[in-house]
Amino acid sequence: xxxxxxxxxxxxxxxxxxxxxxxxxxxxxxxxxxxxxxxxxxxxxxxxxxxxxxxxxxxxxxxxxxxxxxxxxxxxxxxxxxxxxxxxxxxxxxxxxxxxxxxxxxxxxxxxxxxxxxxxxxxxxxxxxxxxxxxxxxxxxxxxxxxxxxxxxxxxxxxxxxxxxxxxxxxxxxxxxxxxxxxxxxxxxxxxxxxxxxxxxxxxxxxxxxxxxxxxxxxxxxxxxxxxxxxxxxxxxxxxxxxxxxxxxxxxxxxxxxxxxxxxxxxxxxxxxxxxxxxxxxxxxxxxxxxxxxxxxxxxx
Numbered sequence: 001x002x003x004x005x006x007x008x009x010x011x012x013x014x015x016x017x018x019x020x021x022x023x024x025x026x027x028x029x030x031x032x033x034x035x036x037x038x039x040x041x042x043x044x045x046x047x048x049x050x051x052x053x054x055x056x057x058x059x060x061x062x063x064x065x066x067x068x069x070x071x072x073x074x075x076x077x078x079x080x081x082x083x084x085x086x087x088x089x090x091x092x093x094x095x096x097x098x099x100x101x102x103x104x105x106x107x108x109x110x111x112x113x114x115x116x117x118x119x120x121x122x123x124x125x126x127x128x129x130x131x132x133x134x135x136x137x138x139x140x141x142x143x144x145x146x147x148x149x150x151x152x153x154x155x156x157x158x159x160x161x162x163x164x165x166x167x168x169x170x171x172x173x174x175x176x177x178x179x180x181x182x183x184x185x186x187x188x189x190x191x192x193x194x195x196x197x198x199x200x201x202x203x204x205x206x207x208x209x210x211x212x213x214x215x216x217x218x219x220x221x222x223x224x225x226x227x228x229x230x231x232x233x234x235x236x237x238x239x240x241x242x243x244x245x246x247x248x249x250x251x252x253x254x255x256x257x258x259x260x261x262x263x264x265x266x267x268x269x270x271x272x273x274x275x276x277x278x279x280x281x282x283x284x285x286x287x288x289x290x291x292x293x294x295x296x297x298x299x300x301x
Contacts, residue, residue, distance in 0.1 A: 018201025020059035021211020048219030063212030151182030156228030163275030222249030
């Protein structure tokens with residue numbers, strides 16, 4: 001036998017979109033190279049198109065009735081299961097966060113732990129939101145007047161593009177509260193750091209999250225976000241990751257497009273690079289995509 005050893009070629013992973021609980025390739029069939037801070041090739045990510053965004057919206061719309069109709073307690077169990085599955089892939093996510101944000105392994109591992117904890121945090125809130133967003137209203141008459149929160153519907157999300165912890169912790173911080181309150185989401189992943197988002201899709205597929213509740217698309221934000229902003233089946237828009245400058249994928253243009261269909265809009269921070277996603281999340285995002293239903297009921301004699 002020969003003692004000659006051959007150099008082994010690394011196998012670079014080609015990720016896929018996560019739409020409707022499945023992993024389709026992009027409609028265009030194209031991918032783009034994802035690199036680290038030094039320009040080293042890490043993997044291939046699908047280059048999502050407007051057609052992919054429309055397909056994701058259809059999947060999210062189809063999932064609204066079932067997910068909104070699930071009891072708050074069961075939604076909490078599902079979110080906790082996501083945390084469990086994410087814990088099982090902690091090392092992989094730590095490596096992806098490290099190369100996505102150009103930080104050391106210890107800091108990356110801490111951010112993954114924080115992302116796991118954030119799923120648990122929002123899982124605990126699912127059956128408590130009604131206590132802070134609803135209640136009995138005093139009225140001048142022999143009636144009970146009760147207000148209860150209901151999900152808005154389909155939420156389009158431009159994932160965080162900057163800030164400490166944006167690649168995974170920031171992503172979880174915008175997805176988890178939206179689905180905790182019964183909404184479904186379509187996420188435009190961070191174009192420069194899509195790997196944690198696409199891997200999160202793999203985690204969601206192996207947890208108990210129904211297909212279509214979360215849909216993740218990678219590619220150019222300028223291609224994906226305008227479709228979400230103008231689509232009539234999208235009820236609300238989270239522009240956390242949108243830039244404040246001019247252009248088709250910038251926040252002003254997206255807000256203008258969303259206004260045509262009267263979408264509820266969450267605006268981005270003035271300085272997204274200064275945002276620290278490790279800060280306590282609070283309840284603001286839980287309340288961002290809720291509608292209030294008020295019921296009048298006559299008092300019995």
